[in-house]
Amino acid sequence: MNAQTTLPSPRSAARAVLETAGIYAVAAALLVAGALVSPDFLTAENLLSILSGVALLGIVACGMAFVTYSGNMADLSLPATMAFSGIIAVASLSLGLVPALLLGMLAGLAIGAMNGLVVGKLNANPILWTLAVAFFMEGFMRFTWSNNQLYPEIEPGTPGAAFIGMFRMRAGPVPLIVLVMIALFAVAHFVMTRTRFGRESRLAGSSRAAARSSGIRVSRVVFFNFLAAAFAASVAGIFLTSMNKLGVFYLGQGYDFKAVTAVVIGGVMLSGGRGHIPGVFGGVLVIGLLTNILTFLGITAFRQNIVTGLVFIGVVGFQQYQLRARGKDYA
């Protein structure tokens, strides 16, 4: 039906820029709005505090994006993964800081590996499965630690003190956590756009059946997507535990929904195969800016949740509308 036969030139880069431009336009608009709301908004101090405020969310969203991108919707066990990795890290601080961090990471990765195996190999529904895992893990943690919060020892010089200090470390004025987030986003962007794994995730997310019959080992790809998400959640969970100075089963609650929101308003389609990591970063920024502005306006956290929920509903509705408009052409 298309009569042109001129040889095309690759334009995917341009397309990527266009697809992410929208979310950055929103971020820019929010910056302007923030400046109008308060003179203290556009200060380096406030902007840095916004960044450190969204750093944990950014890290989780960065991992969540892999699950969504590969067509598995969302990993709802990420909050439990965060709490678990934090608890294990605190519980093993007596072995020293580095072993404790490693064990914490391993604990989180174990959950990711299980999810990846069950969803990838056994084709479980990702939402139902990870929801069940979240439920199970919460019960498991409450049972094992008898509902208690785990406090690290914070005498100066102990591994516990170093652990608590991690969240508060800064490189100059920039918190370590912000640098970690930026590094993870950079790596994730590279992995998604430039590696075989990223390419295969995109194909699997676009059509699992077609990916399989193109000779792609889809179950392996899905496995690593869940592993990537669990890795990011474990990093975030350890920092969150360090921030709170305690490990407990409920740390991480709410991060599942907020991360999905960031991923989706960043332009990653819930149906998989579409989107970019820079967009997810933009989504995280928008959430951070929005929260900050609402705080400046004196709006409480609960009412902020209402706004976040509405934003999510609006964006998903818009994406569905776009998909339907596209779908017509395919019939």
Added chain:
Amino acid sequence: MSYGGTIGQALVMEAVSKRYPGTLAVDRVDLDVNAGEVHALMGENGAGKSTLMKILSGAFNDYSGLIRIGGQTVTLHSPSEAKEHGVGMVHQELSLARPLSIAENVLAGRLPANRWGLIQRKALFDEARRWLEYVGLALDPRQAVGEISPHEAQLVEIAKVLSNKPCILVLDEPTSSLSREETARLFDIIRDLKRRGLAIIYISHHLPEVFEIADRVTVLRDGRNTGTLSIEEATPRKLVQMMAGQTIDEFYAARHPEIGDTVLRAVRLTRYGYFHDVSFALRRGETLGLAGLSGSGRTELARSLCGLDPVHYGTVSLHDGIIEPGDYARSVSKGLVYLTEDRKADGLFLRLPVSQNLVAALTARHATLGVCRPDKDSAVAHRLFTALHIVAPSLEADTGTLSGGNQQKVLLAKWLATKPHVLLLDEPTRGVDVTAKRQIHEAIMTLTGQGTAVLLISSDLPELVGMSDRVLVMRQGRLIGEMEREELSEEAVLLAANGHYAFRAPDAAASNAGRGAVRTTASGQEGEHS
């Protein structure tokens, strides 16, 4: 079952147009269909047939032009408006709800209910059974649609549309999944509906069908009407010229394949319930046809050969190396690949650009230590885009927006990109227009010329006979014989597939398929013998 058929012109479309972003899909088309007439609508993929019929079924609210039904000017801006005006459409892709019963599907939207809103099951099943009988299906209407075969589902779909008692019936490639006797049955139904005064629009790529059933033919090309002929004035050559703008001379060029040593060998391959004890050899540069009726196990055999589906017994070897069952990724890396029969289900990434589809099977090969090589990808994509004459606005167009023929070319190109040793083709030109078909055949011939061995599964007999050097015949899960090039004819293949052909003495070296060679099954339930 009564129809209030109208007399004279049931449908008149005048200067109807529909624009998609960037293309005029239907360009001032005139079409008129009389009551009691079967009007064939032909044209290559992308010629505008589907869009024209979508307009008629109320899919768009932004078409232009005039539509009159039964003499009355109508606007068809929604499917319900089209239904109210008596337009019934049987789509090529079925619109049945698989978990629901046949009866609920047939009478969807008009389920008989009592005054409390509860479904009256007896009335429901009785009425559904009447419609099933009418289309020649002896099925229990309480059965779920998911449990019946695709061709039965096709007939259920027709029953569903007929139960709305349309006065204009559109059939879009209704025979593509039907066997010969089912097709004959469908034609009986069409003739009956014709007598009852329905206006029938019949979309098809199959010339013999059109000559058998149609009264008049309208051909579309590039969104325009290139002419309407009565069936008496039409000839196959004339119609093909109107569709393609060119003749079909030398469609299947004389080929001189250089056939070498055995590349792929299957020994006593069995997948219970699908195929049994299948042995054959495929040689370098050879095109080996695989004939058989739908349901004979052809597709399942190909999928198991390459490792996509399980194997219960027997072995497949490629260049003397055993192919591990169930590890398709490995088969692909070794050069044994399968082109699926259903490009939409598991062939193409419809939402991704053409460029990414073209290199989708190369993710492993075009990576150094796990990092992609976009330069290599881009070179391959450009080369194939040109080589296969893929018609698309650009390499970055979403694949789902291409016409069927061009989608099929993209699918083939994806496998050509891997430079396979063995290519298993499953219906490589199903639902594809004449030009695209020829381009696909040329690409296959080029490939075999370079030494690739091809296994060709096709229900398109001219294609199977024209392209194959040898044909294996499969029936009810077993290889029942083999035909050399000189024995090949459409009629012989058809007879063989139906179990009515006496094969020559088997070539024991190449296969043990001769085991059932001189069997002429007289089970009588299968097919016409014409």
